[in-house]
Amino acid sequence: MGAMSHAPSALLNSTGSSLDAAGARKALRKQRITETLAAWSLAGPALLLLVCLFFLPVFAVFLIALTDWQFGASTLSxxxxxNFREVFADVGFRASFANTILYVLIVVPGTIILGLAIALLIESGKSCRAFYRAIHFLPFMATLTAMAIAWEALLHPTIGLVNQTLAMLGLPTANWLRDENTVLPVLAIIGIWQNLGYAMVLFLAGLKSIPQDLYDAADIDGADLWLDRLRTVTLPMLGPVTMFVFIVVALKAFETFDTVQILTQGGPGHASEMLLYTLYRESFQYLRTGYGAAVAVVFLFIVVALTLIQARVMDKKVHYQ
Structure with missing residues (x-):
């Protein structure tokens, strides 16, 4: 009798435990559904915006690149x-690609080296730091179109300040924007001048984040010269900032268009033509929209591939705190 009386209570306990476990699982599923809905409600608008403004246009450009559509035409085939075979066989495209790579190879190292040098000079100064920061950051904030016109006046072959100064010093002058040997380096100098303030501000922020204790430890270890401190402390600690500046400036260099359009229109010949200007010319001047879309797709793949390679190579050499 005693054993039989304990059986119903054991059954009730097991049934209650099963109901509690089922209720817990149901509550957990409900919580997960609530969290998922909350996550999608927060990320959904941004994801939708990304799809509409990036992925769909890229997909549309790729589809257009597979056709012979011309801007304004009612039919296409x-x-x-x-179009891609024509792009890679085009001498003009190869010239613009080579010019863009050379331009990036000049602008990126020049911007990083000069931006870091100016940041170190400002940080080591005792007065007028805000003034020097504002002066060097001004070109980045200024309208590039207006600055390009100012550079065009400075580089004028007869009345430009650059040639007049060189003539006063007895140095040879040049038609800087119409000479195949000088036009691309001049555009690269303008690109460095434009991005210099941006790099300087980022390096200044990075310098302020370096703990003073590291410099004190370097002094104790005998690295008391500024070059030793730069090599052993400053540059390693600025690794993440340098990597960020490198990628951003490289992307901006690849996207150079304004100065080419205003100052040279890709000339003389194809000496200063960049990839983005080739895309503009084919799509909106010659109205070869399908071919221009193929150039855009190739340009996108080149930029993405080089950016990933740069990030992968530099990330191995960057010291993170």
Whole structure:
């Protein structure tokens, strides 16, 4: 009798435990559903905006690149990868690609080296730091179109200040923007001048984040010269900032268009033509929209690939705190 009386209570306990476990699982599923809905409600608008403003336009450009559509035409034909074959066979495209790579190879190291040097000079100064920061950051904030016109006046072959100064010093002058040997380096100098303030501000922020204890430890270890301190403390600690500046400036250099359009229009010949200007010319001057879309797709793949390679290579050499 005693054993039989304990059986119903054991059954009730097991049933209650099962109901509690089922209720807990149901509550957990409900909580997960609530968290998922909350996450999508927060990330959904941004994701939708990203899809509408980036992925859909990229997909549309790729589809157009597979056709012979011309801007304004009511008909089009599917040509497959014919536009891409034409792009890689085009001498003008190869010239603009080489010019863009050379431009990036000049602008990126020049901006990083000069930006870091100016940041170190400002940080080591005792007065007028805000004034020097504002002066060097002004070109980055200024309208590039107005600055390009100012550079065009400075580089004028007869009345420009640059040639007049060189003539006063007895040095040879040049038609800087119409000479195939000088036009691309001059555009690169303008690009460095434009991005210099941005790099300087980021390096100044990075310098302020370096603990003074590291410099004190370097002094104790005998690295009391500024070059030793720069090599052993400053540059390693600025690794993340340098990597960020490198990638941002490289992307801006690849996207150079304004100065080419205003100052040279890609000339003389193709000496200063960049990839983005080639895209503009083919799509909006010659109205070869399908071919221009193929140039845009190739340009996108080049920029993404080089950016990923740069980030991968530099990330291995960067010291993170």
């Amino acid at each position: 599917f040509v497959g990868f014919g």
